[in-house]
Amino acid sequence: MKRPTIADIARRAGVSKGAVSYALNGQPGVSEATRQRIVAIAQEIGFNPNSAARALSGASARAVGLTLCRPARMLGIEPFFMGLISGFEAELAARSYALTLQVVATPELEVEVYRRWWGERRIDGVIVTDLRENDVRIPVLQQLQLPAVVIGGPGDTGRIAQVWSDDAGAVTETVRYLVALGHRRIARVSGLPDLLHTQTRTKAFSAVCSSLGLNEAVTVPSDYTGEEGGRATRRLLIGNDRPTAIIYDNDVMAVAGLAVAQEMGLAVPGDLSIVAWDDSPLCSLVHPPLTALSRDIAEYGAHAARELLAAIDGKQVGNVEAGTAHLTPRGSTAPPR
Amino acid sequence: MKRPTIADIARRAGVSKGAVSYALNGQPGVSEATRQRIVAIAQEIGFNPNSAARALSGASARAVGLTLCRPARMLGIEPFFMGLISGFEAELAARSYALTLQVVATPELEVEVYRRWWGERRIDGVIVTDLRENDVRIPVLQQLQLPAVVIGGPGDTGRIAQVWSDDAGAVTETVRYLVALGHRRIARVSGLPDLLHTQTRTKAFSAVCSSLGLNEAVTVPSDYTGEEGGRATRRLLIGNDRPTAIIYDNDVMAVAGLAVAQEMGLAVPGDLSIVAWDDSPLCSLVHPPLTALSRDIAEYGAHAARELLAAIDGKQVGNVEAGTAHLTPRGSTAPPR
């Protein structure tokens, strides 16, 4: 089946290719009557502009890129990324931008993908997740002048737009809540320690704990997987001075931690309170349901997409806080016995 | 920053654009010495062919499309799709194809996306998931002659390639296993009843149950979410003749079912055995760990991607069975008390 082109429309309307292009793009240069006739013909024959031709002459590919840099087995379990993608899509589809996805193994490979996409003119901008300290991707994006928006800061990204949630505030709120319940030994099982938002949380956790006079506040680094989260929990719980409350950096680790506690004969929340970061349906399914730091991840993603589209349009964008988590108390937190 | 083009390479190498094109694409028409010189220059200046220009002259966009048609809140929790995507990526990246993703609300919108993509020449083929009975997408894909591979059959897809797993066999194996343990009242909480693979499982479930003389085998339709799965479980367990074993069509519903059973004071597996379809880390995290139908979802996706790439290359492809689930017994199944 042959795809209709503007030449076909031009022939049927009895005008030139140029006139069709002006008409379909809302440019001046054609009368309203002609425009409507052309648009009607385009509708009728089901015309869609060839994106390659468009990208070749104009500048825009009408597509944005997203690279995900986590091993496959970690991606699968984390509801976070799917939520983020849903949010992107809502915004991108509305402006008929496509989303191009690539799963890679290392940040260095991510850089290579950016370079290739840029060279191929395949995308108009990228969404950068999992910002790290001295992230290798930032200078490359600046050098290529590739529009971008960074999720997972705040960090030092120069002129590149950022969307971030106030993780420090959320940690502080959570610790205060646990202390108010009477907890004095609070631990935290963190996500990948390279990630900037992990470091932000860790610093905020240390700060609030020492300001409240809790000396035994430890953060155990982990990697978001259930296995590691369980192991970290076991390590925390075998000591004599075991914590009475643990904050986990995601829900999967929190669920694993709950399982470990129960396996060790500890009552939740009687012997151990548990708080999960990010509130997927998972948290409500287990017994007891987990107190969680909820945030609207899809809206977070949508926000990032909006910022990226603005950056692509050449608007100056800055540093936006969006989707800050708030505490949703459920059955997994209580005063310690 | 200006993107290098073959014209730049041609100038530096002192040859014509055509020669560069032949050299970089491994076509005959240039000497080996010249080819190496050209390739070296391309390397040096970091050349990537403009995908738009390539798509415009040749036929290939070097991209495939995937539409996901589930509400955002269902996408997030299901590890299945992320696993599938990881599998695609592994195969696509190796042949430097991009994956374009679109989340839509209904199959009708999916069709529109296909039409648009085709018209825009944005993609070379699509991966179709969640095959339905009399699926509206199939005739459109045939009409557009858009290379495609269908996941979730087997069904009637004409000349379009299919990759499917032997769900009927897996159901049969599971029921036989439960009967061997001594169960006589087995129920099933299914996924979306419109989907063809759900119907396949339901038919196979009825067939094996009646062949084994189990008359009370019911399937309760659900929608893959924890909430619905929990509700369906509650409905099954409040009767007098409550089942002693339930098979769930995904792991999220199985975990929710487990929670409901425990909330109702039933011991798992003593009073109720539970089997989950698809074995994400989730299944091992809960207490007791869930007996599951494991399959390598990423490999399933990789297989589909390979078939699609073959179809794009014009090879005749058919009907392939891949990634059949096998039973992984864990702590959630035992003889009934």
Add this chain to the structure above:
DNA sequence: AGAATTCACTGAACCGGATAAGTTGTGGAG
């Protein structure tokens, strides 16, 4: 009324590759 401006459109160049058709130069067969 005549000049200036605006409008509605046409024609052609251009984006960056792929590729068919034409042009050399070289070596071997007759």
Add this chain to the structure above:
DNA sequence: CTCCACAACTTATCCGGTTCAGTGAATTCT
């Protein structure tokens, strides 16, 4: 020694849009 075949290129055209520089006619201004 001539002719032919073939390798090794060059030239030109095409893909399907966008956009700029015209062009003729209608309208406005003085």
